[in-house]
Amino acid sequence: MSSVAPGGDLLVVENLQKYFPITEGIVMQRQVAAVKAVDDVSFTVRAGETLGVVGESGCGKSTMARCLTRLLEPTGGRIVFEGRDITHLSRSAMRPLRRDIMMVFQDPYASLNARKRVGFIIAEPLEVHGIGTDAERKRRVQELLEIVGLNPEHYNRFPHEFSGGQRQRIGIARALAVNPKLIICDEPVSALDVSVQAQILNLLKDLQEDFGLTYIFIAHDLNVVRHISDRVMVMYLGKAVEIGLKGELYTSPKHPYTGALLSAVPVADPEQGRIRKQIILTGDVPSPVNPPSACRFHPRCPRYHEGTCDVDEPLLAPHGSSTHFAACHFPLEHWPMSEDELRHGGVAAAAG
Amino acid sequence: MAVLEVKDLRTSFRTDDGVVQAVSGVSFSVERGKTLGVVGESGSGKSVTFLTLMGLVDKRNTTVSGSVLFDGEEMLGAKASRLQEIRGARIGMIFQDPMTSLNPVKRIGWQLEEAILIHNDVTHKEARTRAAELLRQVEIPRAEQRLDDYPHQFSGGMRQRVMIAMALINNPEVVIADEPTTALDVTTQAQILALMERLQQDFGMAIVMITHDLGVVAEVADDVIVMYGGRIVEHAAVDELFNRPQMPYTWGLLGSLPRLNSTAARLEQIPGQPPSLLNPPLGCAFNPRCGFTMAQCRSELPELRQLHDASGHHLFRCHLDDATRTEAWQTKHAQLVAEDAA
Numbered sequence: 001m002s003s004v005a006p007g008g009d010l011l012v013v014e015n016l017q018k019y020f021p022i023t024e025g026i027v028m029q030r031q032v033a034a035v036k037a038v039d040d041v042s043f044t045v046r047a048g049e050t051l052g053v054v055g056e057s058g059c060g061k062s063t064m065a066r067c068l069t070r071l072l073e074p075t076g077g078r079i080v081f082e083g084r085d086i087t088h089l090s091r092s093a094m095r096p097l098r099r100d101i102m103m104v105f106q107d108p109y110a111s112l113n114a115r116k117r118v119g120f121i122i123a124e125p126l127e128v129h130g131i132g133t134d135a136e137r138k139r140r141v142q143e144l145l146e147i148v149g150l151n152p153e154h155y156n157r158f159p160h161e162f163s164g165g166q167r168q169r170i171g172i173a174r175a176l177a178v179n180p181k182l183i184i185c186d187e188p189v190s191a192l193d194v195s196v197q198a199q200i201l202n203l204l205k206d207l208q209e210d211f212g213l214t215y216i217f218i219a220h221d222l223n224v225v226r227h228i229s230d231r232v233m234v235m236y237l238g239k240a241v242e243i244g245l246k247g248e249l250y251t252s253p254k255h256p257y258t259g260a261l262l263s264a265v266p267v268a269d270p271e272q273g274r275i276r277k278q279i280i281l282t283g284d285v286p287s288p289v290n291p292p293s294a295c296r297f298h299p300r301c302p303r304y305h306e307g308t309c310d311v312d313e314p315l316l317a318p319h320g321s322s323t324h325f326a327a328c329h330f331p332l333e334h335w336p337m338s339e340d341e342l343r344h345g346g347v348a349a350a351a352g
Numbered sequence: 353m354a355v356l357e358v359k360d361l362r363t364s365f366r367t368d369d370g371v372v373q374a375v376s377g378v379s380f381s382v383e384r385g386k387t388l389g390v391v392g393e394s395g396s397g398k399s400v401t402f403l404t405l406m407g408l409v410d411k412r413n414t415t416v417s418g419s420v421l422f423d424g425e426e427m428l429g430a431k432a433s434r435l436q437e438i439r440g441a442r443i444g445m446i447f448q449d450p451m452t453s454l455n456p457v458k459r460i461g462w463q464l465e466e467a468i469l470i471h472n473d474v475t476h477k478e479a480r481t482r483a484a485e486l487l488r489q490v491e492i493p494r495a496e497q498r499l500d501d502y503p504h505q506f507s508g509g510m511r512q513r514v515m516i517a518m519a520l521i522n523n524p525e526v527v528i529a530d531e532p533t534t535a536l537d538v539t540t541q542a543q544i545l546a547l548m549e550r551l552q553q554d555f556g557m558a559i560v561m562i563t564h565d566l567g568v569v570a571e572v573a574d575d576v577i578v579m580y581g582g583r584i585v586e587h588a589a590v591d592e593l594f595n596r597p598q599m600p601y602t603w604g605l606l607g608s609l610p611r612l613n614s615t616a617a618r619l620e621q622i623p624g625q626p627p628s629l630l631n632p633p634l635g636c637a638f639n640p641r642c643g644f645t646m647a648q649c650r651s652e653l654p655e656l657r658q659l660h661d662a663s664g665h666h667l668f669r670c671h672l673d674d675a676t677r678t679e680a681w682q683t684k685h686a687q688l689v690a691e692d693a694a
Contacts, residue, residue: 056537057508163625164394193393194564195622198608202618220537223610227619250612264542266567268609270590273571280546281539284507 004082006048010182010214011068016041017076018060018067022289035288037063039238040077042316045182050208050215052229052246054222054261058285060238061218065184068216069101070094082181099129102175106187108167112159118145118170119155125177144173147210148203165196172203176211184216189224201228222265226250231323234258237288237296240316244324252335254319254326257297259337277336295329303330354381355525355558356405361418363397363404372629374400376582377418382526387552387559389573389590391566391605393626397582398562402528406443407435423525441471444519444557448531450511454503460487460514461499467521486517490547509540513547520551528560533568545572566609570594578602581627581637584656588666598659598668598677600642603684616691636671644672644680 004010019034038060045051053061066072068079070086079087086097102125105111112121122144123137132140142152148169159167168188175183185204189197205228207213219225225232226246233243234255242255253259260279267273281300286292292299298309308329316325363375375397382388392398403409405420405427420427422438439445447453455463464483465476474482480499487495490513503511512532519527529548533541549572552559561572569576569590576593578586578601586599597603607620624641627633633640639649648671659666660674670677 056539165625193626194566194605195393195608196625198610198619198621199623201610202621205618221610222538223612226612227610227614260539262612264538265612266541266545266565266571268566268570268594268606268611270570270594278542278546280542282543284509284540 004047004181006046006212008047009044010047010082011045011216012080013044013068013077014042014080015077016064016067016074016079018063018072019075033289036238036291037288038067038074039291041235041238041240042077043233043240043243045214045216047181047214048208048212049230050217050228052225052232053216053218053235054220054225054232055235056220056261056285058237058288059235060288061235062186064235065103065186065216065218069098069103069184096129099125099178100181102178102180102183104168104171104175104183104185104188107191108164108171109159109191111171112167114159117156117158118162121159121170122174122177125174129178131178140177141173144176147176147207148173149199163196164192165199168192168200169203172200172207176207179211180213182214182216184218186218187220188217190219190221197224204228222250222261234261237285237291239296239327241297241328242326243316244321244326248321248324252320252332254324254331255297255328256301256303256330256332258326259332259335260302263336279337295327303328303332305330353384355384355423356382356560357419357421358401358405359419359421361401361404361420362416363400363409364415365409366413366415367630370630373632374582374629375404378579378582378584380577380584380587382558382560383575384525384558385552385556386574387561387572389569389576390560390562390579391564391569391576392579393564395626395629396579397629398579399530400582401579402530402560402562406439406445406528407432437471440467440524441522442525444521444524444527446512446515446519446527446529446532448534450508450515450535451503453515454511456503459500459502460506464499464514464518464521467518471522482521483517486520487514489520489551490514490517492517508536509543512536512540512544516544516548516551520555520557523555524557526558526560528562530562531564532561534563534565541568548572566605578605581632582629583637583669584667585638585670586666586668587656588659588662588668589664592662592664592666596681598666598681599638599670600644600672600680601638603681604641607684607688611692614688614691636669644676646671 016038017040018038019036021031022033023029024032041064055061067074074087078085119141122141126132126137142155145152150166150169189200192200217225217228229246232246232249234241236257242249242258253262260281263278279302283300294311294313295309298304314327314329316327319326319331359379361375361378365372365374378401390398404416416428461480461483464486465479468479468482483499484495487498492498492510492513533544536544563569573590576588576590577584580601586597586602604622608622610619622641627637635651636649636654639645654669654671656667656669659668
């Protein structure tokens with residue numbers, strides 16, 4: 001369905017920046033600082049793949065999604081979709097493209113209009129883009145309800161008559177309505193119960209196979225991201241710190257932050273849980289208004305090196321393979337980290 | 353020694369649509385110094401069980417029966433003033449969302465001092481010293497200065513630490529934590545869980561950890577209760593429960609969990625939705641979603657029974673016979689192991 005062949009670059013993002021100004025003064029507003037929510041993030045999304053984006057709250061993953069859909073105006077950088085620069089397209093020029101990039105939101109309770117019937121909600125994108133007659137739209141909506149595993153007869157119901165999982169299916173049907181090429185899912189399962197979460201993840205996978213969809217899947221849950229993604233990008237304080245194929249990133253993480261994230265995930269196995277070693281990060285994520293100098297992770301990093309990490313900003317560089325990039329001066333050599341490395345990680349790396 | 357003993361607790365709410373039987377006959381005990389994990393999906397009755405035993409349900413539309421013994425004293429039907437003495441002093445509570453459980457227009461110090469002053473005969477100055485000490489115990493940096501901050505000036509993880517400090521104020525014997533880490537990021541969650549473990553070692557309180565996350569339970573609990581449709585469907589020591597769960601719902605939960613090392617292309621899903629407690633299914637509440645349903649399951653509620661060859665207690669609620677259950681779990685377990693190994 002996409003004009004880009006599967007495996008080709010559907011979306012290319014270069015040095016994307018989004019700064020929110022902090023102003024002072026009421027009449028004469030002047031900018032005193034900026035929240036650097038997304039700072040110099042570059043990546044590509046290939047047609048037919050799923051790129052997972054993980055990071056803690058405040059790392060800029062949702063802001064990035066909003067820039068990609070142009071719900072927010074990027075401060076700098078370039079967004080190229082199907083070979084066309086869409087970074088600063090006008091509203092009217094952007095409109096036809098909105099059919100190609102759709103979003104599924106986190107909260108299925110807040111993202112559906114409570115006063116409209118499900119049929120209307122799902123048909124709205126069709127109507128906005130002037131696709132089909134009333135009768136055709138109705139048929140399409142019923143088809144979509146069936147595709148996402150809901151009863152087509154529920155066309156006339158209101159959102160409150162559905163459970164959380166069913167509402168998320170409605171949100172997915174709405175995103176599918178206009179045959180998009182790229183669907184950006186922003187935490188689509190974090191509000192759902194585990195058993196229902198599995199249903200939605202499986203549905204997203206099935207739809208991808210059936211319709212050749214491309215996903216950007218944003219979540220804070222590493223297990224979920226691992227399950228659905230082909231490649232994964234880890235963000236910290238507005239920066240991409242590691243990006244790689246799922247297999248590489250989860251089995252041999254290079255950035256200490258990725259390591260910390262992985263080791264913090266609780267394991268549903270009491271025996272394994274007891275033997276595994278955790279890197280427990282101290283402190284909170286620093287403020288993006290005044291981020292730490294150079295490597296933004298250095299104040300919390302177990303491998304921090306004075307004089308290098310706080311002076312010289314590491315750039316994304318390949319580690320181990322041509323698909324695995326990390327922004328770190330002292331990347332992890334072993335995974336899981338040994339006791340010794342946890343304590344003297346930085347020193348050992350410097351000597352080696 | 354059990355500090356909290358619950359017997360046949362039942363809670364129902366009268367609503368416009370009819371009676372919702374939120375908790376139907378729940379019995380368990382909480383041991384001193386141990387952690388009890390309570391797992392279940394939304395609507396399984398896990399939160400209502402503990403709100404009921406704390407006397408925090410609305411009496412106007414709620415019917416409660418059964419018995420809750422705290423340190424040998426009956427809590428159900430106790431005077432409001434007596435409950436007030438116990439709550440916050442001897443039983444602490446930590447809620448899921450620290451932003452909505454703290455007063456946004458009062459300083460943290462004021463809120464902590466208030467809780468200290470209610471239960472102790474101390475001066476304001478002493479209360480303030482104690483509040484600062486509590487913040488230090490939950491590892492909040494610059495404790496004295498932070499007493500003058502408002503809740504919005506704290507991050508999510510720090511706010512949850514304040515909640516924990518508040519629950520600990522009077523060295524409670526039991527701390528009930530209702531989804532304390534659900535709203536937090538994984539790294540913050542790891543910090544909070546480690547903190548709670550340390551505090552338990554220092555103060556020896558019992559913890560009830562209510563959560564939907566089997567990973568968290570595996571990490572912190574000694575004993576686990578699985579709830580479904582307002583009833584306990586499985587109850588065992590943590591290793592026993594994860595090594596050989598007996599109830600198809602527990603298998604489903606374990607299977608539907610995305611695992612870090614799994615290679616499976618599809619997650620196993622439990623079909624359908626959790627039951628409505630307004631019209632619960634006849635027989636076993638899980639029967640419409642269960643892959644092993646027999647005629648008996650649709651008509652007759654299975655009793656909570658002891659697994660005969662378990663070393664300790666292992667209670668479960670299922671009609672399937674031993675051979676079928678053992679075989680079904682072994683098949684399932686082999687499949688999970690194969691997915692992890694591949």
